Structure formats: structure tokens, C-alpha cells
Amino acid sequence: MSLAGAITRQFPFGLRWLGASFWRLEHAFERARASGRVEDDARIRIFAVMLCFGVCFCALAMGAAQAALFASPARSGGAGWTPPQARADIVDRQGRLLAADLLHYGVYIDPSEVWDIKATRQALAQALPGVTAARIDRALSGGRRTFLAGGMTPVQKAALHRLGLPGVTFEPEQKRIYPLNRTASHLIGFADTGGEGLAGAELALNEDVRALAGGSAVVPLSIDLRVQGALEDELRKAAQTYGPKGAVGIVAHVHTGEILGMASYPDFDPNLASTASADARLNRAASSVFEMGSTFKAFTVAIGLDAGVATMASTFDARTPYQLGYRTINDYHASRKVLTLVEVFQHSSNIGTARLAVGVGPERLSRYFDALGLTTAAKVELKESASPLTPKVWNEDAVASTSFGHGMNVSPLALTRAMLPLLNGGKLVPLTIRRQEPGFRPESKRVLSETTSAQMLQIMRANVTGGSGGKADAPGLSVGGKTGTGEKYDPAIRRYNGKRQVSSFAAVFPTDGPLENDRYFVLILLDEPHGTPETFGYSTGGWVAAPATGNVIARIAPFLGVSRHVGPMADQPRLASAPSAIEEAL
Amino acid sequence: MSVINRRIRGFRLVDLIALGLLVLLIMSVYLAKTIASRERAEIASVERQIAAERAQIRLLQAEVAHLEQPSRIERLSTTYLQMGPVAVAQETTPETLASLAAPEARR
Incomplete structure (x- = not known):
């Protein structure tokens, strides 16, 4: 097979x-050599x-023209240049x-260009109060251009x-600023x-913030x-009034999991x-873990309803302390009577x-706690989200403790x-700090029935209208919620110290309307608050956290x-009358 | 005589054409570079102005955000205007405005 033939067949x-x-x-x-025209041979070679x-020069000329006319500003360090540490705005x-x-x-100093060192030192010291005199001296006495501030x-x-100081020059730099302090x-x-x-x-969304810079x-x-x-304003006021070690406030959309406020x-x-x-x-909202106290009773009641262990009409004997193994469980303010499920919630009855x-x-309760995400760190973009401390063994003692x-x-x-x-x-949704489009519904997992959820909204509302959460009520709104006071x-x-408490109020509003309506969760938590004469010395969730929650809801x-x-709301659930003893048990 | 070997005043025509093309090329490259650099300088100047304006706008936006921070606005409105959060009694809808105005009209 000839070379020409192979080329013909194989190449385009x-x-x-x-x-x-x-x-x-x-x-x-x-051919030129054969015909005796040797000069043609040389000319053709020179021509080649x-x-x-x-061809080479044409290519170079085209490259030079392109570089001269169409050079990108980024490569030439022009106005479109983005510094390597640049970050996108957060809004x-x-x-x-x-x-x-x-x-x-x-600010840079080049000592070789400085005319009057003494005058320059004096001017810089006045203009840059944050820079020490020793540092200015070092820069002025150095042998090369030095960064000063x-x-x-x-x-x-x-x-x-x-000031027109010779030898003092400036170079632009980007600095991250938080205008809201x-x-x-x-x-x-x-x-x-x-x-x-x-x-x-800034850490959680670092990749996005860098990529969009x-x-x-x-x-x-x-x-x-x-x-x-x-x-923040209401949390600060509560903190100034009750002097806690720390405080937390969270507002979230119940359907999208969006965090609308976090303090x-x-x-x-x-x-x-x-x-x-x-x-x-x-x-403290993400990194600190607390024994939440009675806000957990909302989970226990919901689990009891969802598992079919109890109904709204079920009754529980709270006349005497409940003996469970070696433990005796008492109520904070004993009602000494048989309570319905709603009254258990309203009285915040441990028994x-x-x-x-x-x-x-134990088995079913721990499974529900797992499903509700209580045994793992909160699913949210924030890296600070802390893992919980959970019972090592789910026995009856653990069940009784965690239930309240x-x-x-x-x-x-x-x-x-x-x-x-x-x-x-009844859907478990991830929390998010990213803005979502209107109507967005995240991927979720059903952990409770819709009926249970509707009943919980009623019970939580009943706790505000006639239970321990009365101080969280906001005029014109149907607020529901649960108080929580956990001893530390x-x-x-x-052992547990009755004088060191974590007082909280977990609220929802509005409780009325269809389940799919927009609805918001509000949590106010005070870590080791102190009672005041106005609270009769009490520092429980109902006295210190519930009023702040009500104020937040009324404002937002x-x-x-x-x-x-303004008028009475038509479809507000009123499941039980408010016992007078409740006021004390706040 | 072929065109390649034709001579004018002792110089080969092809050499003269090549020289002419070379001079033309040099001139055009020179002109293109000069015009381009002048325009680039102008563009760079405008871009610098735009960048400076943008930096100024960003600075002002940050200043506005700083001045409009909720705690400051609240402090100012409370101190100087005696304002507070809107109470439920102060809130109404366009539909109920007529009924609110009715007692006034009757008076």
C-alpha cells in the first residue's frame, strides 16, 4: 500500500x-534540478x-493586535479587577x-523619599492615633518601602x-464592614x-459569598x-429587667423553616x-444546649396524641405525687386533682x-424524639449548631425526666x-438562613399526623387563654404557647439548683385558620434570670419570658x-377555663 | 518577463511591492496602537471614574444601612417623636374605614 493511498483513505x-x-x-x-534550472531551486526554497x-509573523501580528485592542481589564489590573479576598454583599x-x-x-512609607523625618513623624502621629510612635519610627528609619497602617x-x-507628606503613599484594599454593628x-x-x-x-455560606464576589x-x-x-429590642429589655447570664430569641416560619430573626x-x-x-x-441560639424544662411537655403531649395513647379528653391523676421506681415526681404547684390532657398542659403538670x-x-418516646430531630444537632446551615446531650439509656427514669x-x-x-x-x-422541615421564594415548601418528612398538629395548636392556644402562658397573649392575635422552666x-x-433556672416561652401565632396558612414560631429563653418585685420574685418562664414573647409577637x-x-375572634379554641391557681404556677 | 523578475529603476517590482506593504503595515500598526492606546487610556479613565463612583455609592449605602439600623431608628423615634409600636386599636383595613368614619359623620 502506497503512502499517498494511505493518506487518501485515512485523513480528511x-x-x-x-x-x-x-x-x-x-x-x-x-523538477527544477532535473531541468537544469538550479536558481529556481534556491528561489523556491527561499520562498518557502x-x-x-x-505565516508566523501574521500570527504574531494578530496576537499583538488582539492583546492591544481586546485585552481583558482583569488581566491588566483595571477597574473590573476583583481582589482575591473579596466577598459578596450579604443582605x-x-x-x-x-x-x-x-x-x-x-498607608505605606518610603524613607528614601521622605524630606523631613521629624515633621513627617509628628504629622503621622497626629493623623494616625492608632499607630504607635515606635512603629512610625521603625517605618521611617527602615531601608525600604514599608506598610504602616x-x-x-x-x-x-x-x-x-x-498633609502632602513626601514618601507617604496609599494603596487600595477591601475591608469587610458590618454597617448594622x-x-x-x-x-x-x-x-x-x-x-x-x-x-x-459568613462561615455557613462562605462558598456562595466567595463565588459571587x-x-x-x-x-x-x-x-x-x-x-x-x-x-433584639424586646430581648434586650427582658435581659436588662431580669439580669440573666444570657438570652436567646428566635422567630421562624413553621412551613418553610426560614429563620426570620435570631438574637x-x-x-x-x-x-x-x-x-x-x-x-x-x-x-447561644445555636451553640449552647439547655435542659429546656416544660416546653418539652408540648412534645410529650403531641406524641401521646399521635401514638393514640391519649385523647384530648383523657384524664390523669395528679392528686398525689407519682412514684416511679426510686423517684417521686411532684408538680411545681400541686393542683391535687384529676386533670384532663389540656389541663395537664395548662397546669404544666409534671405528674x-x-x-x-x-x-x-421508652422505645416509642425515643423513636419520636429521634423523628423530631431532638437527638441530633439542628439541621441548619450554621456550623455552630450544637449536638444535644441525650440519655444514654432510654428507661422509664429517662422517659419520666425527658417528658418534662x-x-x-x-x-x-x-x-x-x-x-x-x-x-x-406534622412535617419535619430543615431550618434555613437562606431566603426562600414565596410559596416555597422544603422537602419534609411526616413525623406527626395533621390531626395531632391541629390539636396541638388548640392546646397551645388554650394554654395562653386559660393556662400558664397568659402573659404571652397579644391583643388582637391568637397566640398559643408553652412555658418552660428548667432547673440547672x-x-x-x-444536684439541680432551684435558684438557677432556664426560663423560656415557645409560642406560635396565629393559631387559628387552616393548617397550611402562614404561621410563625417564636422562642424567648433567658438563662438564669432573676425575679423582680413585679414578678413577686418568680423567674419562671411564664413570668419572665412570656411577656417578652407577647411583646415580640405584637410588634412583628x-x-x-x-x-x-380588635373584636373577639370567632374561631379561637377555648378548651378549658382558667383555674385561679394557674396565676401562681406561671 | 514574469512579474516577479520585472525591474523598475534597477529594483525588482516584487521587492518594491513588498517594501510598500511593509511600510503600510508598520504605519497601520503604529496608528492602530496609538489610537488604541489613546482610547484605552480614555476607557481606563472612565472605568476609574465608574469604580470611584461605585465605591462612593457603596460607601453611602453602608452609611444609610448604619444610620437606619433598627435600634437607632427606634431610639430616635421614641426620644424625639414619642412614637411607639402600632397598637391594635390604631390598625385597621381599608374595608372598615367607612364604619370607623361613620360616627364622625353623624356627629
Whole structure:
């Protein structure tokens, strides 16, 4: 088989033409030699070489023209250049700015260009009060251009520039700024100077924030700044009144799992994160775990209803303390009577709840707790989400304790996530700090029946209209909820300390209307609050957390589009009358 | 005589054409580069202005966000305007406005 034949069969037309041209040129030399025209041979060779060079120069010329005319600004360091540490803006659900990269300037000194060292030292010391005299001296006496200070605002830079100091130059740099200072500080978090998120949404959504840097795209969070503002304000007022070690506030949409507001007290300024104490930086909503106390009774009652162990009309004997193994379970304020399920909830009866939990049984109760996500860290983007402390063995003792919120520590976010199925028709949804589109419904898992959820809304409303949650009621709104007061374990006395409590109120509004309606969960928690004369010295959830919850709900309802009615509401469930003893048992 | 070997005043025509093309090429490249660099400088200047304006806008946006932080607005509105959260009695819907106005009309 000839080479030409092989080329014809195996290669496309273009390559065949190139090959044929080459062979024709090569044979031209032989033809010229054969015909005795040696000069033609040399000319053709020179022509061939020139052609090659010509092609190369054309390619170079085209490349140069392209580089000259169409060079990308990014490669030339022009206006479109994005610094490597750049991060996209973070905004709230309505586009209000929460975090942004802003142009700042770094100051550099080149000693070889400084005319008057003494005058320059004096001027710099006055213009840059944050820079030590020793550092200025070191920069001025060095042998090369040195960085002196960074993070200068354009105004500061202009003021220093106006001094006209030779040898003092500026270079632009990006700095992460949190314009709202302390507002939503734990949720927004903060980033380091290298552009990496270190806490909060800055850490949780780090990849998105980095990927969208330089463009006009922003990263919207689920929070509503108006809701956040009202939540923080009421939490701060409660904290100032009752002087707790810490406090937490959470507002979430029960169907989408969006966190509309999240506050942790004490707070900090993320612009000065490095100077804030670890206690202030601690996000108590996500990172701290607490024995929640009676708010857990909502789970026990829901599980009892869902498992068919109890109905709304079931009764429980709370006349005498309940003896379970070596333990005697008492009520905080004994009612000494037989209670219906709703009254157990309204009186926050430990005896009734423990009897119900024993009826459910350890295996079934632990399975429900697993399904509600109470035995794992809350599913949310925040990396701070803490794992719970759960009983090692699910026996009757553990069942009795956990049924009223003892012997199990969960984070406020985990409590929030587990509460949502009780209020949204029985679906476990993940919490999220990302804004979702209107009408969004996340992938969910059914953990309770719709009937149970509807009954829980009624029971929780009944607890506010005629139970321990009365102080959380907001005028014109159907608020439901459950108080919680968990005593803290004190290592010093090696038992629970009645004077150190975690007081909380878990609320939902509006409780009326179809299950699929927009509905919101609110949690207020105070860690070791102190009673006041106004609360008659009590520091329980009903006295210290419920009023703050009611205030938050009254303020945020208009922002969330929940209408308030002045007159009596038609379809509010009123399941039981309010016993007078309830006021004491708040 | 072929076109390649034709001579004008001792110079081969093909060489003269190549020289002419070369001068033309040099001139056109020079002009293209000069015009392009002038335009690039202009574009860069406009881009710098845009970047400066954008930086200024961002600075102002951050300033607005800082001034509009909820706690500050609340403090100012409470202190200077004696305002507070809207009470339920102060809230109504467009549909009920007429019934609210009716007693006033009767008076």
C-alpha cells in the first residue's frame, strides 16, 4: 500500500491537501534540478522559508493586535479587577445591607523619599492615633518601602493626603464592614482579613459569598431586619429587667423553616470581633444546649396524641405525687386533682406528663424524639449548631425526666426545629438562613399526623387563654404557647439548683385558620434570670419570658402580614377555663 | 518577463511591492496602537471614574444601612417623636374605614 493511498483513505480533505502541497513543493525542487534550472531551486526554497516566516509573523501580528485592542481589564489590573479576598454583599430578605466589602486604603512609607523625618513623624502621629510612635519610627528609619497602617476610610485617607507628606503613599484594599454593628451579629457572623468566613452566615455560606464576589449578585438571608430589630429590642429589655447570664430569641416560619430573626444576648460588634469576649461571641441560639424544662411537655403531649395513647379528653391523676421506681415526681404547684390532657398542659403538670410518657413507653418516646430531630444537632446551615446531650439509656427514669424537659439538653435551634411539626401539619422541615421564594415548601418528612398538629395548636392556644402562658397573649392575635422552666444542674452542690433556672416561652401565632396558612414560631429563653418585685420574685418562664414573647409577637405581626382583630375572634379554641391557681404556677 | 523578475529603476517590482506593504503595515500598526492606546487610556479613565463612583455609592449605602439600623431608628423615634409600636386599636383595613368614619359623620 502506497503512502499517498494511505493518506487518501485515512485523513480528511484539509490534511490531504496540505500533504499534497508539501509533496508538490518537494517534487518542484527535483523538477527544477532535473531541468537544469538550479536558481529556481534556491528561489523556491527561499520562498518557502519566507512563507513560513510570513505565516508566523501574521500570527504574531494578530496576537499583538488582539492583546492591544481586546485585552481583558482583569488581566491588566483595571477597574473590573476583583481582589482575591473579596466577598459578596450579604443582605436581609428585603435587600437591606448586612455585610459589604468597602474600599479602604493602606498607608505605606518610603524613607528614601521622605524630606523631613521629624515633621513627617509628628504629622503621622497626629493623623494616625492608632499607630504607635515606635512603629512610625521603625517605618521611617527602615531601608525600604514599608506598610504602616491599613483600613483607612476614604475620608481618613483624604485628610492624610492633604498633609502632602513626601514618601507617604496609599494603596487600595477591601475591608469587610458590618454597617448594622450589633444587629443580628451572631447570625451574620464575621470574616477574617483574608476573606474567609469565621462565624455565622459568613462561615455557613462562605462558598456562595466567595463565588459571587465582584459581581452585582448578593447573598440574601432569611431574616427580616424589622423582625430582627423588634426581637433584639424586646430581648434586650427582658435581659436588662431580669439580669440573666444570657438570652436567646428566635422567630421562624413553621412551613418553610426560614429563620426570620435570631438574637443572642450578650451580643458583639462584628467590626470589632477580635476585641469581643468569647462569651459575647457565643451564639447561644445555636451553640449552647439547655435542659429546656416544660416546653418539652408540648412534645410529650403531641406524641401521646399521635401514638393514640391519649385523647384530648383523657384524664390523669395528679392528686398525689407519682412514684416511679426510686423517684417521686411532684408538680411545681400541686393542683391535687384529676386533670384532663389540656389541663395537664395548662397546669404544666409534671405528674400528668410523666404518666402520659410512661404510657407511651421508652422505645416509642425515643423513636419520636429521634423523628423530631431532638437527638441530633439542628439541621441548619450554621456550623455552630450544637449536638444535644441525650440519655444514654432510654428507661422509664429517662422517659419520666425527658417528658418534662429534664435529663436532655438541646440547643434553642433544635427545640425550634422540633416544634415546627407540632404547628405545621406534622412535617419535619430543615431550618434555613437562606431566603426562600414565596410559596416555597422544603422537602419534609411526616413525623406527626395533621390531626395531632391541629390539636396541638388548640392546646397551645388554650394554654395562653386559660393556662400558664397568659402573659404571652397579644391583643388582637391568637397566640398559643408553652412555658418552660428548667432547673440547672449545679456541679458545686452536685444536684439541680432551684435558684438557677432556664426560663423560656415557645409560642406560635396565629393559631387559628387552616393548617397550611402562614404561621410563625417564636422562642424567648433567658438563662438564669432573676425575679423582680413585679414578678413577686418568680423567674419562671411564664413570668419572665412570656411577656417578652407577647411583646415580640405584637410588634412583628404587622411586618409579617398577620392581621390583628380588635373584636373577639370567632374561631379561637377555648378548651378549658382558667383555674385561679394557674396565676401562681406561671 | 514574469512579474516577479520585472525591474523598475534597477529594483525588482516584487521587492518594491513588498517594501510598500511593509511600510503600510508598520504605519497601520503604529496608528492602530496609538489610537488604541489613546482610547484605552480614555476607557481606563472612565472605568476609574465608574469604580470611584461605585465605591462612593457603596460607601453611602453602608452609611444609610448604619444610620437606619433598627435600634437607632427606634431610639430616635421614641426620644424625639414619642412614637411607639402600632397598637391594635390604631390598625385597621381599608374595608372598615367607612364604619370607623361613620360616627364622625353623624356627629
